[in-house]
Amino acid sequence: MSSPTQISLDTIHLGDCLEWLRTVPDNSVDCIVTSPPYNIGKEYEVRRALKIYLEEQTAVLAECARVLKSSGSLFWQVGSYSANGSLIPLDVRFFPILEDLGLVPRNRMIWVRQHGLHARNKFSARYETILWFTKSDDYIFNLDAIRVPQKYQNKKSWRGENKGELTCNPLGKNPGDVWIFQNVKHNHEEQTIHPAAFPEDMIARIVLATTNAGGVVLDPYMGTGTVAVTSRDLDRRYIGAEIDPSYHAVALRRIAGTPDENGYFPNLKTLRDYCETHSEDPAKYRFDAQTAKVASGRAKSRRFSELHHLQELEDRLRLEEGAFGDRLRSISEGLPDIERYRAKELDEVPTLFETEAV
Ligand SMILES: C[S@@+](CC[C@H](N)C(=O)[O-])C[C@H]1O[C@@H](n2cnc3c(N)ncnc32)[C@H](O)[C@@H]1O
Missing domain, CATH: 1.20.5 (Single alpha-helices involved in coiled-coils or other helix-helix interfaces)
Known part of the structure; x- marks a missing residue:
């Protein structure tokens, strides 16, 4: 086992996250946000007995708890494990593991999915969860940075001593713990070759709420680098690991934001961002997961708030x-x-x- 050393910020290690985490110094990270493999046999994971999977995850989480600053936050996003028709919501198993590590629970977010596979013998799964734990009671929560519009934004009191005044905060309201970000599937501007990427707007909410500018955000299962590009765009620093060379390569291409030698981008969003900044015609380029012609403008994008x-x-x-x-x-x-x-x-x-x- 290697001992913790200084590691380079704004890099993604290609390799196993547990080995890499052991090189990250104690108390050095402001926020950890990830979606680990769910052990359901996706193309990027080897399915193991649930007990073994949870033991492996416990070792990763122990390292995560060690590297978090005392004001730091950890977000663990998981779905369900199913075997022989039974279904186990993984967050139920992760909750006691996180508590046993001395972390403090803050929220359990429901991430609503509008679409998905239709079950035959039980109700179709239409949400996943995000557990938020902090290392102490002295943590960052920038509510103003993540407020969402009030339903009746300009409603005013019509009687009493507040007559004529706005009845709700004009900066917006707390987004709550039921989240409806569109998952990154077909027609999503951010779709890459990865089957289970985070939407950038969801990561932006987490990063803005729980870190300040310059803060360090870590994703041990970086996939195609959504946590890295979002943190970078919000003036934070990022670190992380990804074991699969093809996803790691996509992450580096997303971060670079430029076309490869064949004029390909990792996704439509990177392509459009590049063309907007360089005043170029998007039709000149292509992207990896492309099934149709490049839409000419953002107005045609199927990405919604x-x-x-x-x-x-x-x-x-x-x-x-x-x-x-x-x-x-x-x-x-x-x-x-x-x-x-x-x-x-x-x-x-x-x-x-x-x-x-x-
Ligand atoms: C659910 S995906 C994460 C996707 C990512 N959030 C994104 O937006 O692209 C989990 C990722 O963990 C990677 N992975 C699996 N085992 C790993 C390990 N031991 N160390 C590092 N990465 C690993 C997989 O290759 C996969 O890309």
């Missing part, structure tokens, strides 16, 4: 609730009064997202 997805999800839930109510009404015809009454009550399912209390 979290607010857009929230609205879309709310609309969809209302539609589904409406359809559910109609079905109940038709089923309930001919039922005894009390059953009809119960069915009517179900019509009044509250929406998931209430307006923030003033």
Whole structure:
């Protein structure tokens, strides 16, 4: 085992993260954010017994806890492990591991997925989780940096001593712990050859909230470098590791932001960023995961804000609730009064997202 040394900031190590983490000095990192392999047999992981997987993850997490500054934060984003039809939400297993390392739980974010595989024998999985733990009670949380628009931004009090004044914070509201960032799949501007990359806007929220400019952000499972490019764009420093040479190469190309010798970019976003800064025609270039012609402008991009997805999800839930109510009404015809009454009550399912209390 190597002893901790000084490591170069703004670099991504090609190799195993546990070995590399052992070279990172104690108390040197402001924020760790990652999505480790979930042990579900994705192309970048070897599926192992859950017990062995969790033991390996515990060793990585112990190193992460050691390298975090006392004001530091750790975000561990996971989904579920399934075997023989059973489903184990991995965060349930990670929670006690993190507590046993002396870290303090702050939030458990639900990352809502609008789409995904349709299950046959259970409800389809439509969210993953992000556990946020801090090393101490003295941690950074820059709420103003990550506020989102209020639902009724300019609403004013109409009576009482606050009459005429805004009823909610004009800077926006706390985004809450239900997150609706679009996952990086087909039609997402950030799609690379990697099947499970983070969306940059979600990482931006984490980095802005829990670090200050110049802070060091670490991702032990860097994949295609989303944490690196986002941290860099927000004037933070980054470090991390990635074991797969092809993903590591994509990460370096995203960071460089320039076309390769064949005129290829790692994704459409890097291509567009380059063409905007250099006033070049995007149609001249291509990107790795390209299935159609390069859209000529950002206006054609299918990348939407979290607010857009929230609205879309709310609309969809209302539609589904409406359809559910109609079905109940038709089923309930001919039922005894009390059953009809119960069915009517179900019509009044509250929406998931209430307006923030003033
Ligand atoms: C869920 S992906 C992370 C994707 C990344 N968040 C992104 O935005 O591209 C997990 C990554 O961990 C890498 N990996 C698996 N085992 C590793 C190890 N022991 N050390 C470093 N990286 C590893 C895989 O190759 C994979 O790219």
